[in-house]
Amino acid sequence: MAEFTMPSLGADMDEGTLQEWLVRPGDEVHKGDPVAVVETAKSTIEVECFETGTIGKLLVEPGMTVPVGTALALIEAPAEKPRKQDRKQEKPRQPEKAEAKRPTRRAPQPTPTLARPEPTSVPEPPAGHEDERGHIEAGPLVRHLAERSGLDLETLKGSGPGGRVTRTDVEQAAAAAEAAAPPSRIRATPLARRLAAELDVDLTAVKGSGKGGVVRAADVRAEAPGPATTAPPGRHVTAPVRRSEGRSAAMRQAIAGLMARANRDIPHYYLSQTVDMATAMDWLHEHNRHTPVGERLLPAALLLKAAALAAREVPELNGFWTDDHFTAGDGVHLGVAVSLRGGGLVAPALRDADTLELPQLMTALKDLVARARTGRLRGSELSGPTLTVTSLGDQGVEAVFGVIYPPQVALVGFGRVVDRPCAVDGLLGVRPVVTATLSADHRATDGAVGAHYLTAVDRLLQNPEQL
Amino acid sequence: MSADGQPEKAKTTYREAMREALREALSADDRVFLMGEDVGRYGGCFGVSLGLLEEFGPERVRDTPLSESAFVGAGIGAALAGMRPIVEIMTVNFSLLALDQIVNNAATLLHMSGGQLPVPLVIRMTTGAGRQLAAQHSHSLEGWYAHIPGIRVLAPATIEDARHMLAPALAEPDPVLIFEHGSLYNAAGELSPPATAVDIDHATIRRPGTDISLITYGGSLPKALAAADELSTEGINAEVVDLRTLRPLDDEAITATVARTHRAVIVDEAWRTGSLAAEISARIAEESFYELDAPVERVCSAEVPIPYARRLEEAALPQTADIVAAAHRAVG
Numbered sequence: 001m002a003e004f005t006m007p008s009l010g011a012d013m014d015e016g017t018l019q020e021w022l023v024r025p026g027d028e029v030h031k032g033d034p035v036a037v038v039e040t041a042k043s044t045i046e047v048e049c050f051e052t053g054t055i056g057k058l059l060v061e062p063g064m065t066v067p068v069g070t071a072l073a074l075i076e077a078p079a080e081k082p083r084k085q086d087r088k089q090e091k092p093r094q095p096e097k098a099e100a101k102r103p104t105r106r107a108p109q110p111t112p113t114l115a116r117p118e119p120t121s122v123p124e125p126p127a128g129h130e131d132e133r134g135h136i137e138a139g140p141l142v143r144h145l146a147e148r149s150g151l152d153l154e155t156l157k158g159s160g161p162g163g164r165v166t167r168t169d170v171e172q173a174a175a176a177a178e179a180a181a182p183p184s185r186i187r188a189t190p191l192a193r194r195l196a197a198e199l200d201v202d203l204t205a206v207k208g209s210g211k212g213g214v215v216r217a218a219d220v221r222a223e224a225p226g227p228a229t230t231a232p233p234g235r236h237v238t239a240p241v242r243r244s245e246g247r248s249a250a251m252r253q254a255i256a257g258l259m260a261r262a263n264r265d266i267p268h269y270y271l272s273q274t275v276d277m278a279t280a281m282d283w284l285h286e287h288n289r290h291t292p293v294g295e296r297l298l299p300a301a302l303l304l305k306a307a308a309l310a311a312r313e314v315p316e317l318n319g320f321w322t323d324d325h326f327t328a329g330d331g332v333h334l335g336v337a338v339s340l341r342g343g344g345l346v347a348p349a350l351r352d353a354d355t356l357e358l359p360q361l362m363t364a365l366k367d368l369v370a371r372a373r374t375g376r377l378r379g380s381e382l383s384g385p386t387l388t389v390t391s392l393g394d395q396g397v398e399a400v401f402g403v404i405y406p407p408q409v410a411l412v413g414f415g416r417v418v419d420r421p422c423a424v425d426g427l428l429g430v431r432p433v434v435t436a437t438l439s440a441d442h443r444a445t446d447g448a449v450g451a452h453y454l455t456a457v458d459r460l461l462q463n464p465e466q467l
Numbered sequence: 468m469s470a471d472g473q474p475e476k477a478k479t480t481y482r483e484a485m486r487e488a489l490r491e492a493l494s495a496d497d498r499v500f501l502m503g504e505d506v507g508r509y510g511g512c513f514g515v516s517l518g519l520l521e522e523f524g525p526e527r528v529r530d531t532p533l534s535e536s537a538f539v540g541a542g543i544g545a546a547l548a549g550m551r552p553i554v555e556i557m558t559v560n561f562s563l564l565a566l567d568q569i570v571n572n573a574a575t576l577l578h579m580s581g582g583q584l585p586v587p588l589v590i591r592m593t594t595g596a597g598r599q600l601a602a603q604h605s606h607s608l609e610g611w612y613a614h615i616p617g618i619r620v621l622a623p624a625t626i627e628d629a630r631h632m633l634a635p636a637l638a639e640p641d642p643v644l645i646f647e648h649g650s651l652y653n654a655a656g657e658l659s660p661p662a663t664a665v666d667i668d669h670a671t672i673r674r675p676g677t678d679i680s681l682i683t684y685g686g687s688l689p690k691a692l693a694a695a696d697e698l699s700t701e702g703i704n705a706e707v708v709d710l711r712t713l714r715p716l717d718d719e720a721i722t723a724t725v726a727r728t729h730r731a732v733i734v735d736e737a738w739r740t741g742s743l744a745a746e747i748s749a750r751i752a753e754e755s756f757y758e759l760d761a762p763v764e765r766v767c768s769a770e771v772p773i774p775y776a777r778r779l780e781e782a783a784l785p786q787t788a789d790i791v792a793a794a795h796r797a798v799g
Contacts, residue, residue: 191729191760210761210799217729217760 002051003071003150004035006060017065018072022046027055029075030330036072053077059152071152138165149174188215197377199224199254200346224254251344262403266321267442270401273454275461276424277417277432283464300391301362303414303434305467307389308332308353310456316445317410317438317453318386326409326444335385335405336365338372346372347388347405348381358467387412399435409444410453413437434461476659481623482652484630485515489553492633493523496551499637502529502538503555503591512557513593513652539565539590543573543642546588551637556592559608559646573642574617585640589633595648595686595736596784602772605780607736609646609685610743613714619643620713621667622685626656628711631665639667646713648686648736667712670720676706679794680724682747683734684710687785691734694790703798713743721747722754729760730797734785739767764793 006016019037029035034046035055056074060066138146138153142165146153149170156173158165186203188196192215196203201223208215280302288296311318311332319328334353338346348371350356350364371377388405391414400413415435422431436457440450460467479487492499501516507530510517520528531538535556542554556562562569569590576584596605613620619641623629629647636643673688674695681691688709695705708724710717725731731751735744744765751763769783 189760190756191758194757211796216799 001056002053002075002077003152004049004051004055004073004075006038006066006068006070006072007047008068015065015067018060018062020062021058021073023055023073025055025058029053029055049075051075051077074152142167142170145170145174149177151177186215187213188220189217191217192220195220195224195250197372198251198340198344198346221250224250251340255345258406259403262406266404266406268404268439269442269447269450270437270439271447271450271454272399272401272435272437273458274420275434275436275458276422277434277461280461280464281417281432295359295362297358297362299417299434300414301358301365302461302464302467303391303436304334304336304350304353304365304389305356305358305361306457306460307387307412307414308334308350308356309460309467310453311387312354313456314449314453316449317440319409319444320386320407321409321441321444322407324443329384329386331386333384333386335388335408336368337388337390337402338369341373346377347385347390348372348377349385351381351384389414392416399437401437402439404439404441409441410450411439412457413439476657478655479626479630479658480652480656481626481629481647481654482513482515484626484658485633485647485652486517486519488630488633489516489519490522492551492553492637493519493527495634496637498549498551499553500527500529500545500550501553501555502531502542504531504533504538504557506530506555511555513647513649515591515647515652516555535561535564536568539568540572542588542590543568543576543586546573546586546642547576547584551587551589553589553591553633553637556590558604558649559592559594560603560606562590562592562608569612569618569642569644570615574615577641578617586642587637587640588642589636589645590642591645591647593649594646595650596768596773596780597650597686599775599777599780600649601775605773607686607768609644609713610735610737610741610746612644613716613743613746615714617641618714619667621645622711622713623647624651624685624688624709624711625673626654626658628665630658632667635664635667643667646685650686651689654689668715668717670708670710670712670717672706672720672724673709674705674707676704676728678704678706678728679730679732679798680706680708680728681732681734681790681794682708682710682721682724684713684743685736687734687736690785690787691790693787694794697787697791698794703794705794716747716750718750718754721750725751725755726758729758730794731759732764732766732790732793732797734766734790736768736785738770739765740770742767761797761799764797766790766793 006018008014017039019039021036023029023033023035029049030052031050032048035049036047038045038047053075056076058073060070060072066072138158143153145167146156146165151170151173153165156165156169159169160166187208188203188206189210192206193203195201195217196206196215199220201220203215203220206215206219206223207213209219210216277299281299284297284299284302291297311334315328316326318332319326331352332354333349333351335347335349338348340346348368350361350368353361356364368377368381385405386408387410388402388408389412390400390402392400396416398415398418400415402411402413404411413436415437417432417434419430420433422429422433424431436454438450438454489501493501501519503511505512506516507520507525507528509530510520516528531541539554539556539562542552545552556565573586573588576586594609595607598605609620609622612618619636619639621632621636621643623632623645629651632645636645674692676695679698681695683691688707691707695707698705706724706728708720710720731748733744733747735742737743739745742765744767748763748765751759766785766789768785771783774780774783
């Protein structure tokens with residue numbers, strides 16, 4: 001259970017007025033969804049939420065002015081994704097805004113405006129004790145403690161005289177919440193964490209069998225896609241082996257299982273398109289000439305951005321085929337196939353790749369590849385690519401026709417940028433070209449859609465400055 | 468190896484194997500001589516050099532005054548002058564009186580002379596507890612010596628190592644300290660001639676396994692092997708690694724065993740704080756972090772002067788049951 005709180009939308013803001021709710025109790029919200037309109041001294045702003053889940057109770061009615069940090073609504077976390085939560089005296093998370101400081105949270109002082117959200121007229125009776133005016137009986141110390149523990153007084157059962165909430169009630173509730181709260185970070189052994197990254201397992205979904213629920217290597221292996229290894233974990237090595245052999249064998253098996261399934265279950269169709277890269281390469285060289293070495297772009301950045309923008313144009317290829325129907329992705333999260341040093345492959349996601357500026361995309365790509373190769377990927381990167389791109393360009397082949405990564409419905413391949421004789425405006429010239437390919441799931445789309453996609457990639461690459 | 472006329476397999480003890488190694492060294496090289504307190508007439512205070520005085524004479528087997536600093540210093544001088552002395556110190560506790568000679572002279576001279584003055588000295592001493600000799604004769608301070616650059620530290624834990632480690636130690640140009648755990652002297656077994664000379668550069672696997680690594684050396688090896696036996700009855704397949712050489716540590720072997728088993732218990736009779744076990748544990752964290760599937764466990768002695776009373780002494784030292792319990796914690 002998370003709180004959606006009145007954010008601080010600037011260093012000078014210590015209270016805000018709720019203008020309108022954009023959601024109703026029971027609505028599903030995702031991180032980043034606008035949920036409320038808030039008016040500050042300066043402007044009216046749509047406030048996004050930082051949690052994914054279901055809107056529970058709305059605690060504040062439109063028109064009310066409340067201090068920064070006041071809970072506006074409760075958000076129930078989806079059961080399968082433990083919410084990161086820190087029960088220390090933590091400030092609510094901020095929107096991405098630079099700000100010098102926040103007012104510290106303290107018991108609201110009585111102010112001319114309403115300093116505390118009154119319970120709204122909700123159908124269910126609150127658990128706390130109220131008098132006729134709907135006022136919770138609790139002293140200032142208790143209020144302060146409750147606020148510090150992130151507890152809602154209304155949900156507490158009062159054990160004091162006349163149902164008054166006492167200090168003990170708050171402390172017990174805080175302890176209970178602490179115990180029930182999912183840990184702020186999944187506890188897993190270093191090996192388990194590394195295997196999860198390699199085997200593409202979401203740690204948040206793994207049940208830990210270790211001491212205090214620690215996720216161990218065996219738990220991760222049990223969750224890994226592909227055929228379960230017949231050998232019990234940790235016992236697949238009999239002879240002394242090189243350091244990485246055991247894990248690359250496990251990864252090989254996982255890849256084998258997944259790719260065999262993909263080729264068996266997915267009717268692939270393949271398209272290819274040769275893209276003239278002259279304009280793009282000229283633009284790239286020009287751009288790099290004015291850029292410090294560390295920030296220079298590689299052709300891969302242009303190709304990925306084009307692939308992402310084209311996926312936005314052709315959403316039929318950006319999503320998943322599950323239970324005999326297609327579900328569009330909630331954004332363009334481009335899987336980037338990264339080969340690992342010890343053999344094997346991971347395809348972590350560049351999230352919202354279509355929205356990244358080229359320098360950002362380049363940075364994100366370098367970071368992702370580096371972390372993939374050191375086994376430090378995050379769960380969110382491993383779950384949820386909506387479309388995967390493979391580029392064997394630097395290994396010197398002209399075209400790659402890949403196997404789709406289930407449950408995605410397409411895989412984009414880019415070859416190396418090579419100089420080839422080319423007919424341009426009726427003349428023969430030597431131009432840099434790249435072969436873009438598409439392997440797509442014929443259950444989800446037909447060739448025309450794929451063709452639309454590849455021509456979009458081609459068109460986008462002709463206007464590099466717009467990427 | 469001149470295991471001349473050794474039968475295929477001979478019944479022997481750790482003590483006799485050590486004596487045989489000394490006899491072989493004294494026979495093989497005129498520059499070798501043995502000196503220490505009671506090594507001659509008394510036959511060594513743990514009986515290791517019994518009979519060697521009669522065999523080699525007082526020039527080669529020399530009783531010394533009760534002054535560790537003096538006779539270790541003399542050994543260093545003899546080594547500098549081209550001899551190959553083997554100095555016996557009664558216990559590691561008393562070696563502290565020679566610490567200055569070992570650390571400030573033996574370990575430094577090659578370096579400080581720009582490579583001109585090697586000190587090819589071998590110092591043998593008894594270490595460890597378990598025989599009701601009380602605190603002043605029972606401590607395990609070999610980890611202190613393993614801290615010092617410029618010396619090599621060996622810990623023979625088996626009859627084979629007792630028999631065959633001395634020769635490579637004498638061949639070593641640097642000072643070598645050999646720690647003989649007092650509880651091992653009576654260990655009996657069959658000694659088969661080794662296929663190759665004992666390697667004093669590498670750790671060895673005394674028992675291969677897949678589920679957990681018990682990393683140990685010297686007097687704790689038998690306990691670790693017993694623990695591995697006990698664990699095997701529960702289906703836990705423990706690998707037992709004998710470090711053999713405490714300085715330089717065989718990093719590769721440690722890394723390799725952790726890569727195989729993903730869990731480690733370090734058994735070290737020294738006190739836990741600042742011990743060799745601590746060093747190994749740190750190295751595992753540095754080199755093998757992403758291989759670990761459980762926190763590293765250490766089984767060490769209680770941080771008290773080793774007690775005299777039998778029960779208390781037993782309680783203070785790492786025991787097989789402690790190793791088994793640590794393995795359980797790690798395997799979960």
